[in-house]
Amino acid sequence: GENVEQHPSTLSVQEGDSAVIKCTYSDSASNYFPWYKQELGKRPQLIIDIRSNVGEKKDQRIAVTLNKTAKHFSLHITETQPEDSAVYFCAARNTGNQFYFGTGTSLTVIP
């Protein structure tokens, strides 16, 4: 089955700096890679996703890159703000529509 690894587990950045979270996956057939943001006590919510036929996608301050050859994908948040503080999860979906989640990154943006 698929195995998704996520690093780092915790990340602290100064407000205005960039944050990068990295994930690797094992199943080369995985074709969809969403990123979720989970605030304390809330449900995970999709913030950006990328499909296997695309190398990069950007939405305002957030971007995701995918390297299919190396089987890794990354989340980039620029100009971080305190409200970006949350736990971020990456995931990979296999051809059976099963989602495998990373272990999460707790991001703290220091004002």
Next chain:
Amino acid sequence: DAGVIQSPRHEVTEMGQEVTLRCKPISGHDYLFWYRQTMMRGLELLIYFNNNVPIDDSGMPEDRFSAKMPNASFSTLKIQPSEPRDSAVYFCASSLGQGSYNEQFFGPGTRLTVL
């Protein structure tokens, strides 16, 4: 659409009692997933259904856990008997399996505490 609906939002029970968690997926979604989230293990997939049929239940921790989906708009996750180590937040999620949009939408979760 109201999104994925879960009930109850909070459940406190005593060890040995039966617990039933409920989920209503987004109308039209053909996939339904049950997850458990704890600090130690993160987000774990327990079981998922496609068109009301269980596809993979390998994540169900043991026989005390069971899940059903009697129709396209309702699913239950049952724990019998419950144990303190079952304390966690249980999320239900749904998605469309086919087509361009495969986003998985999560419900608000049920916070289960077993004393």
